[in-house]
Amino acid sequence: MKSKILVIDDEESIRFTFKTFLSEEGHKVLTAEDYEGALDAISSTDLDFIITDIILGPNSGIDILKNVKDRDMHCPVLIITGEPNMDSATEAVRLGAFDYIYKPVRKETLLRVTRHALRHKSLLDGKKLLETENEIYRLNLEAIFKSLNDGIITVDRGMRVIEANEATKNICGFSPEKIVGEKFDKVLSRCNKTCHKVLKETLKTKKTVREFRVECGHQVRSGQIVLLTSSPLMDRKKKFVGAVLVARDITRLSDLEEKLKEKHRFHNIIGKSPGMQEIYRLTEYLADTETSVLITGESGTGKELVAGAIHHRGKRANKPLVTVNCSALAETLLESELFGHVKGAFTGAIKDKAGRFQLADGGTVFLDEIGDISPIVQLKLLRVLQEKQFERVGDSKTIKVDVRVIAATNRNLKEKIRLGEFREDLYYRLKVVEIAIPPLRKRREDLPLLVNHFCRLFENSFKKKIDGVSDEVLTTFMNYPWPGNVRELQHAIEHAFVLCRGRNITLDHLPSEIIEYSKGTRRAHGKKFVNEPHEIVQALDKTDWNKAKAARMLGISRQTIYRKINEFGLAKLAE
Numbered sequence: 001m002k003s004k005i006l007v008i009d010d011e012e013s014i015r016f017t018f019k020t021f022l023s024e025e026g027h028k029v030l031t032a033e034d035y036e037g038a039l040d041a042i043s044s045t046d047l048d049f050i051i052t053d054i055i056l057g058p059n060s061g062i063d064i065l066k067n068v069k070d071r072d073m074h075c076p077v078l079i080i081t082g083e084p085n086m087d088s089a090t091e092a093v094r095l096g097a098f099d100y101i102y103k104p105v106r107k108e109t110l111l112r113v114t115r116h117a118l119r120h121k122s123l124l125d126g127k128k129l130l131e132t133e134n135e136i137y138r139l140n141l142e143a144i145f146k147s148l149n150d151g152i153i154t155v156d157r158g159m160r161v162i163e164a165n166e167a168t169k170n171i172c173g174f175s176p177e178k179i180v181g182e183k184f185d186k187v188l189s190r191c192n193k194t195c196h197k198v199l200k201e202t203l204k205t206k207k208t209v210r211e212f213r214v215e216c217g218h219q220v221r222s223g224q225i226v227l228l229t230s231s232p233l234m235d236r237k238k239k240f241v242g243a244v245l246v247a248r249d250i251t252r253l254s255d256l257e258e259k260l261k262e263k264h265r266f267h268n269i270i271g272k273s274p275g276m277q278e279i280y281r282l283t284e285y286l287a288d289t290e291t292s293v294l295i296t297g298e299s300g301t302g303k304e305l306v307a308g309a310i311h312h313r314g315k316r317a318n319k320p321l322v323t324v325n326c327s328a329l330a331e332t333l334l335e336s337e338l339f340g341h342v343k344g345a346f347t348g349a350i351k352d353k354a355g356r357f358q359l360a361d362g363g364t365v366f367l368d369e370i371g372d373i374s375p376i377v378q379l380k381l382l383r384v385l386q387e388k389q390f391e392r393v394g395d396s397k398t399i400k401v402d403v404r405v406i407a408a409t410n411r412n413l414k415e416k417i418r419l420g421e422f423r424e425d426l427y428y429r430l431k432v433v434e435i436a437i438p439p440l441r442k443r444r445e446d447l448p449l450l451v452n453h454f455c456r457l458f459e460n461s462f463k464k465k466i467d468g469v470s471d472e473v474l475t476t477f478m479n480y481p482w483p484g485n486v487r488e489l490q491h492a493i494e495h496a497f498v499l500c501r502g503r504n505i506t507l508d509h510l511p512s513e514i515i516e517y518s519k520g521t522r523r524a525h526g527k528k529f530v531n532e533p534h535e536i537v538q539a540l541d542k543t544d545w546n547k548a549k550a551a552r553m554l555g556i557s558r559q560t561i562y563r564k565i566n567e568f569g570l571a572k573l574a575e
Contacts, residue, residue, distance in 0.1 A: 002026060002027060002028045003027045003028070003048040003049060003118050003121075004027070004028050004030065004045055004046065004047050004048050004049075005022055005027050005028070005029050005030070005047070005048060005049045005050070005051065005114070006029075006030045006031070006032065006038065006041050006042065006045070006047050006049070006050045006051070006052075007019060007022075007029060007030070007031045007032070007051045007052075008031070008032045008033075008034075008035075008037075008038045008050070008051065008052040008053060008056065008061070008064065009031075009033070009052070009053040009080070010033050010034060010053065010055070010056065010057065011053075012033070014053075015031040015033065018031075018051060018105075018110065019031055021107050021110055021111065022110075022111075022114065025111060025114070027114075030045060030047075034056055034057055034059075035056045035057065035058075035059035035063060035064070038052065038056070038064055039067065042064075042067065042068070042071070042073075047073070047075050048075065048118060048121050049075065049076055049078070049114060049117045049118055049121060050064065050068065050075055050076070050077045050078070051077075051078045051080065051114075052064045052065075052077065052078070052079060052080065053080050053081070053082075054079055054080065054081040054082075054085075054088055054092075055081075055082070060088075061077075061079045061080070061081075061092070062079075062088065062091055062092060062095065064077065065077050065079070065092060065095045065096065065097055066095060069095060069096060074121065074124040074125060074128055075121065076098035076117040076118075076120055076121055077096075077097050077098055078097070078098055078099050078100075078101065078113060078114075078117060079092045079097050079099070079100045079101075080101055080102070080103060080105060081100070081101075081102055081103065082102070082103045098113075098116075098117050098120060099113055099116075099117070101113065149167055149170075149248075149249070150167055150246050150247060150248045150249075151164070151165065151167045151168035151170070151171040151172060151245075151246070151247040151248075151249075152164065152165045152167070152168070152244065152245070152246055152247075153165075153168055153179075153184070153244070153245045153247075154233055154242060154243070154244045154245075155184050155199060155203075155233075155242050155243055155244075155245070156241060156242040157203060157240070157241065157242050158183075159183055159184045159185065159196075159199065159200070159203065160181060160182065160183055160184070161179045161180050161181060161182055161183075161184055161187070162180070162242065163176075163180060164176035164179055164180065168247070170249075171224075171226065171247050171249050172188075172191070172247070173190055174187055184196060184199065191216045192214075192215075192216065194212075194214045194216070194228070195214075195226075195228050195230075195245055195247060198212050198228045198230045198245065199230050199243050199245050201230065202230040202231065202232060202243040203242070203243050206232050206240055207232070208229070208230065208231045208232065209228070209229065209230045209231075210229050211227050211228070211229055212227070212228040212229070212230075213225065213226075213227050213228075213250070214226060214228060223251065224249065224251050225249075225250050225251045226247045226248060226249055226250065226251075227247070227248040227250050228245065228246070228247055228248075229245070229246045229248075230243055230244070230245050230246075231243065231244050231246075232244075268305055269302060269305050269306060269309060270446065270449050270450050270453050271443060271446040271449065271450075272445065272446060272449060273438075273443035273445050273446050275438040275442070275443050276438075276443060276446060279306065279435060279437065282433070282435055283306060283309050283310050283313065283435070284313065286310050286314075286433060286435075287309075287310055287313035287314035288313075288314050288315055289314075290404055291432045291433055292385060292404070292405050292406070292407070292429060292430050292431075292432045292433075293307075293310060293406045293407070293432070293433050293434075293435060294370075294407050294408070294409070294413075294430045294431040294432075294433070294434045294435070295307060295406065295407070295408040295409075295434075295435045295437065296408070296409060296410070296413075296434060296435070296436045296437070297408075297410065297436060297437030297438070297439070298410050298437075298439045298485055299410045299484065299485065299487070300440075300484045300485035300486055300487030300488055301437040301438070301439060301440070301485045301486060302437060302485075302486050302487075303368065303408035303410075303437060304323065304366065304368060304408070306435060306437065307321075307323075307364075307366040307406045307408060308321060308366075310364075310406060311363070311364040311366075311404075311406070316362065316363050316364055316404060319360075319361075319362040319363030319364070320359060320360050320361075320362070320363035320364075321360070321363055321364045321366060322356045322357075322359050322360035322363065322364070322365050322366070323365075323366045323368060324337060324338060324356050324365065324366070324367050324368065325368045325369060326367055326368060326369045326370055326372050326373045326377075327368075327369035327372035328369075331374040331376065331377060332346065332393075334373065334374075334377055335376065335377050335380065335393055336349075336353065336355065336393050337355065337356060338355050338356050338357060338377065338380070338381070339355040339357060339358075339380065339390045339391065339392055339393060340352070340353050340354045340355030340357075340358055340392040340393065340399075341353050341355075341392050341393035341394050341395070342392055342393070342394045342395045344394065345392075345393045345394025345395070346393065346394070349393075349394065352392075353392075355390075355392060357384060357390060357401050357403055358399060358401060360401070360403050361401045361402060361403060362402055362403075363403065363404070364403065364404045364405075364406060365403050365404070365405050365406070366406045366407075366408070367381075367405065367406070367407040367408070368407075368408050369408070369409060369410070369411075370407040370408065370409045370413075370430065371409040371410075371411030371413055371416060371422065372411070375423070378422065378423045378426050379423070381426060382423065382425060382426045382429060384401075384403070384405070385405060385426075385429045385430070386429070388400060388401060388402065388403070389401070405430070407430045413427050413431075414427075438569070439482070439485055440482040440485045440486055440488075440489065441481050441482050441569070442569040443569060444478055444533040444534070444537075444568055444569065444570065445533075445537050445570060447474075447477050447478055447489075447534070448474065448534070450486060450489055451468070451469055451474070451477065451489070451493065452468065454489065454490050454493040454494070455468055455469070455493060455497075455505075458493060458494055458497040459497075462497050462498075464497060464500070465503065466497065466500055466502075466503060466504070466505060467503045467504055468504065468505070469496075469504065469505040469506075470504050470505065470506050470507070472506065472507050473496075473505055473506060473507055473509075473510065474534055475534060475535075476507060476510070476514060476517075476518045477489070477514075478533040478534040479517075479518075479533070480514055480517055480518070481517075491511070492510055492511050492514060493505075495509070495510065495511050496509035496510055533564075533568040533570065535554065536550070536554070536561065536564055536565065536568065536570060537570060539553045539554050540570075547561050547562065547565075
């Protein structure tokens with residue numbers, strides 16, 4: 001690339017000679033015979049080098065030098081003089097002249113000084129470019145620093161604040177400009193100072209502390225939850241000089257997580273499967289109606305929890321919920337328990353007693369194992385449902401009550417009706433709406449949620465810090481048939497908590513019947529479980545329930561994955 005050089009001299013011969021010498025070197029040379037002509041060239045051309053005589057009529061080469069300096073041009077200026085003058089030379093150097101030489105100027109001298117000047121210009125241009133790039137980089141960093149919603153605070157090795165962005169005001173409650181230069185722990189006066197501990201850890205270990213979640217305990221921002229990350233701060237020479245703290249306010253995200261948990265949890269009923277979501281919706285709908293409800297399902301599926309959810313979500317919530325286990329009492333005792341008795345009604349009736357229906361007046365009676373009641377009790381119960389009244393055992397006085405009835409059974413009531421063991425009219429009175437709770441083996445995708453729930457539950461009661469279950473345990477759980485359903489799972493986790501001494505529950509900590517089932521299944525397969533429920537659910541989740549992709553991931557056919565989805569009762573959670 002040609003360099004642009006301006007030669008300024010009132011002698012035409014010098015201008016011509018210099019132009020010839022420099023042009024031969026490949027430079028583009030402009031000339032000016034006076035100060036005004038020089039200014040025109042300087043204004044119109046981006047010059048790389050200026051050569052000027054010290055005498056320019058009423059002006060001088062020093063004036064040219066001053067003009068170049070005023071314009072902030074990075075252009076070397078060579079001053080040429082016919083008579084040595086120490087004052088003018090000193091002034092020229094003071095103003096930044098590249099060199100100061102005397103006439104006559106030899107060709108070799110001119111070309112040597114020109115080469116040095118252009119090399120100097122190239123260095124100046126590189127420095128200017130670097131400074132410009134650094135300034136742009138600094139401005140970009142500053143813009144990013146200011147625009148981030150995360151609070152960013154840098155401290156030196158002595159925990160003194162170097163810098164903080166505006167977001168710290170929103171998160172921490174102090175103005176950034178007021179804390180610069182202050183000791184970090186001194187500016188934290190309205191919170192639990194957890195971020196100070198995180199920074200202290202980084203300064204001590206020179207290692208990053210990643211995504212430490214904490215509730216600030218802020219006096220003003222109650223309930224604020226932040227995610228803290230503290231990293232070493234290094235200078236350009238990679239020397240450790242302090243730490244940088246990033247505080248992200250995740251309070252809203254945490255609230256959304258809680259809402260998501262609530263979507264999978266309804267009055268301690270845990271589950272994200274379509275069947276459980278349908279039960280949540282139905283329970284919400286039934287809460288404010290007076291309809292009798294029949295809850296069916298195997299033992300241990302959580303029928304009492306559903307009954308409680310219906311009661312506590314409804315308008316009767318501030319009234320009693322009275323539970324009766326119908327299978328636990330003999331016929332005479334059950335009748336007395338339900339409707340009460342008067343003194344002397346039977347042997348042992350030493351005083352009057354109010355029955356459960358009377359105690360539940362205004363509220364709800366939950367009749368568990370309703371399929372086990374006798375024909376006589378069935379008849380009396382039918383009357384209560386139809387007329388809202390009854391008599392105590394041994395008494396003729398009618399008692400009126402306002403009670404909602406929720407019943408539950410693990411029996412096949414239609415079969416009992418066929419056998420003449422249960423009244424059909426009572427069945428339809430109870431079963432205005434039926435809620436059928438699926439067994440745990442039909443909603444295996446809920447197992448990880450339930451396992452986590454029970455682990456956290458027993459973590460509190462046992463005062464043990466256990467992270468969860470091993471992959472092998474989860475695999476075993478996903479394959480086990482769970483004849484005792486959720487209740488059996490709860491007991492299995494509790495059993496494991498008693499035996500576990502580490503941070504993870506392993507197969508050895510489980511009840512013997514589950515361990516034996518696991519061993520038997522392994523022998524039957526001849527190897528560890530392959531493509532079992534939890535593996536299929538994981539593959540489907542990873543592929544957004546694209547069954548063809550999931551099948552390829554598992555190394556099975558599309559027909560096989562459809563068969564296994566049906567076999568294990570798996571289905572995608574409705575949006």
